[in-house]
Amino acid sequence: NVNNWTELVTTQYFMNAPDSAEQFYHRFIKLLKEGVDASKLKTRIISKDADSVLAEWSLQGTGNNDQHEWIRIIKQDDRLVFLHYVTKNLGDVEKKRPVWEDILKKAAVSQWIYSNSNYTLVLPSKWKLVQAPMGDLVKEAFEDDDDKIALQAAEIANLNGRKAGELVKEASSDLNLWGEFDRQEKIKTEKGLEFDLIVYKPRLKFRDYETVSMMAPIVSGDKVYLFVATVPSDRSAAIDKVVEVLKTFTIK
Helix, strand or coil, X not given: CHHHCCEEEEEEEECCCCCCHHHXXXXXXXXXXXXXXXXXXXXXXXXXXXXXXXXXXXXXXXXXXXXXXXXXXXXXXXXEEEEEEEECCHHHHHHHHHHXXXXXXXXXXXXXXXXXXXXXXXXXXXXXXXXXXXXXCEEEEEEECCCCEEEEEEEECCCCCCCHHHHHHHHHHHHHHHEEEEEEEEEECCCCCEEEEEEEEECCCECCECEEEEEEEEEECCEEEEEEEEEEHHHCCHHHHHHHHHCCCEEC
């Protein structure tokens, strides 16, 4: 029961976080002191590095608010993850200490969830949200430096009466103007939305190397979400990574 707990594990996630992990920790402790009897609060940083802080704090002598919490703050690019384990069983603190310090110390971020007003995507941890390069049409853009993946997401307000198949056909025929068609296949998201994956070889170089590109129009209602990705031609398997991301596409 969350309203009558004795132990609790929670996770918080922040995008566009300006603070470092240590700065966030000190800000958290400052806010904590403002909300409790600071004379009964004990805090300690257990370990830290450039991107994370492992710490603990406790309240004793306050009655029902007595508790002991271990926290881990992890900063990755402009994203911050805040992990908590808290117990009100103060007699078990030393027994719990090695267990939860080890769990929190080993915690790592393998994925992150991108969310806007229309949809969510589950992205690998190394993918970064970058400034959209094409104004109002391309709403989001993501990059993975390791695999040199560049993914852009555009939103088309309505289909103007066209069916999804017609849109895909138009997109495929337009490729002849600026690319060489490679293949097309049907993909289904985890939520059951089906979309066409179109892979092609652009005629122009991107950032001075040969590339393979893909486009995937995902239709939901009267909206089309068009995803276009580019990878180096010698890493065409990276297209599979993009497909795995698009399979997590979920309409809000």
